[in-house]
Amino acid sequence: MTTSTSRIARDTSSSSDFNDEAVRKSLIDADRKIFVYLNNFKCHFRGKSALEFESNLESYGRLSNPNIFPAEDDDAKRPVTYFIDSNGILSILTSWLSEFGDADASLRKAMHTLSIPPVEDYPTADAIKELYESMYSEILNIEGEEYDAFERGISEDYGVEGVSVECRKAEARHERLMALRRQHGITD
Amino acid sequence: MGSPIDTRGIEDGTEIYEQVIGEEIEQSSIYDSVLFACFDKAYPAIVLTPICDIVSRRAEYLKVAQIIPAQLVYEEFLESKGVTELEMSGVQALGRKRALGLKKEFTEQFMKNRVYRYHFLPRLRDILADSFVDFQIVQTVHAENLKGPKKLALLKSPWRECLPSRYAAYCLRIGTRPYSDKFLGTVHDSISLLKY
Numbered sequence: 001m002t003t004s005t006s007r008i009a010r011d012t013s014s015s016s017d018f019n020d021e022a023v024r025k026s027l028i029d030a031d032r033k034i035f036v037y038l039n040n041f042k043c044h045f046r047g048k049s050a051l052e053f054e055s056n057l058e059s060y061g062r063l064s065n066p067n068i069f070p071a072e073d074d075d076a077k078r079p080v081t082y083f084i085d086s087n088g089i090l091s092i093l094t095s096w097l098s099e100f101g102d103a104d105a106s107l108r109k110a111m112h113t114l115s116i117p118p119v120e121d122y123p124t125a126d127a128i129k130e131l132y133e134s135m136y137s138e139i140l141n142i143e144g145e146e147y148d149a150f151e152r153g154i155s156e157d158y159g160v161e162g163v164s165v166e167c168r169k170a171e172a173r174h175e176r177l178m179a180l181r182r183q184h185g186i187t188d
Numbered sequence: 189m190g191s192p193i194d195t196r197g198i199e200d201g202t203e204i205y206e207q208v209i210g211e212e213i214e215q216s217s218i219y220d221s222v223l224f225a226c227f228d229k230a231y232p233a234i235v236l237t238p239i240c241d242i243v244s245r246r247a248e249y250l251k252v253a254q255i256i257p258a259q260l261v262y263e264e265f266l267e268s269k270g271v272t273e274l275e276m277s278g279v280q281a282l283g284r285k286r287a288l289g290l291k292k293e294f295t296e297q298f299m300k301n302r303v304y305r306y307h308f309l310p311r312l313r314d315i316l317a318d319s320f321v322d323f324q325i326v327q328t329v330h331a332e333n334l335k336g337p338k339k340l341a342l343l344k345s346p347w348r349e350c351l352p353s354r355y356a357a358y359c360l361r362i363g364t365r366p367y368s369d370k371f372l373g374t375v376h377d378s379i380s381l382l383k384y
Contacts, residue, residue: 163264165322167227170260177263177277184279 201312206342213250213334215239216343216351218309218316222252222334225327231255232340234309234321236355242331250334253355254325258299258318261306265294304358307351315340321351323358 181187197203209217215235222233232255241247266276269290274280282290298320299308307321343351 163261163268164324165256165261165264167229167231167254167256167260170256170264173263173267173273174260177273180273180277180279184277186278 199310201310204310204344204347205312205316206344209339209342211339213242213331214342215242216348217334217339218255218341218343219252219334219337220340221337222329224254224325226325230337232316232319233337234343234351235334236326236352238352248331249328250331251326251328252334254322255309255319256322258308258320261298261320262294265298266290269293301354304354304361307354312341323355326355 213235215238217235219233219235221230223230224233233252234255235242236251236253237247242250263276271282271290272280275282297303298306301308305323307323309316309319309321311318342348
């Protein structure tokens, strides 16, 4: 493959990720399933964990809600993109799912009492990861060149200005970052 | 497969910067500390005025652009992408894949000079840190005012000529209304033989 065709493949990948109807539908279905699953479990969390969970669930729900992003909408790819690369939602989700995957008998009983579907009916953390990775792998294996599923690539046009650096502000922020490192004992 | 071009001289700076620099002011001379009126503060700067004007002393006032440490530009970029200060500082993990995505985006857009406003200057030993020339922060200074600051480095040809060329490109931009995605899609379909 020449450099130029490689370039074209990469540049168009972000817009063609979800052009396949079947793949898009399966992603939306997976999103929907996970959301319902998590929504059913949210009553189990208390205190700070509950707030954190609620907040992430809200973000996830907002992005994956089929009423907001219907499958036929061109923007239907957004939930998945955000799911993967924003707010660390994936890691939080997978940690919760792992926890439930290893749920003890009392928790299973509580779930049963609350009429929550058994955890076995839902994908495990590993299964979710595999699901997304396999889908991405299928979509983004372009001309044999492996494309990082989680890499957004050149998705934003910075135009002519790029970001605007105001030196005093940037220097002050850099000082804060250095102070944060020292505060947390990071010295290198 | 690696590039067939030997890039060692570029990467260690010996091919980009003159090894021996005199005191005279030249195009693409880099100074450690030039007062920028807009900030009322001194920053490193690089001379943009063409060498012919400097040698013939036709230019009494010389044009200089600010040089910003690449680290500050990168941190601004990260902020624009929603990265928190805890994540930026390395106190909180960002996630490997997201970090790699940001790295790629920054290197492609900024360090490969795709953004008109900035021009990447790689580090030169302990003399100059990895930096960007900011073509938006440009001012004129009297030639006498460049006798005080320390001359740090001087770009070699063709990097020397590349700098004013990129500055000209930044200045001579003309914005036009963009084509719609729908229109471009139609054009693409009319020229493409691809089956998909």
